[in-house]
Amino acid sequence: MPAAYSADIRGRVIASVESGSSRREAAEEFDVSASSAIKWVAAYRTTGSCAAKPRGGSTSPLLLNPAKCPNVGREAAVAPKLIGCRPW
Secondary structure, rough: OOOOOOHHHHHHHHHHHHHOOHHHHHEEEEEEOOHHHHHHHHHHHHHHOOOOOOOOOOOOHHHOOHHHOOOOOOOOOOOOOOOOOOOO
16 A cells, blocks of 8 residues: 655645645646545645544454453353454
8 A cells, every 4th residue: 555645745735725726736736646635625624634544553343342342251262263352
């Protein structure tokens, strides 16, 4: 997976759009895709930030709250892979 664009380039694209350029013109000027420029400007107008979204990590509710794990309390002899609710 390619790396996220820097906050600097995102900020420059957003500043260009905010100063009057179209999103497609700004994208062409800074050599990024038009869809990226459109998404960055929309996110900036919604959140006020040009930072990239966090990537990676687990979003499993079982890892966040082990009490919801169906395997908590089972004997270790019963499928040791399942005990602990880890996906691996």
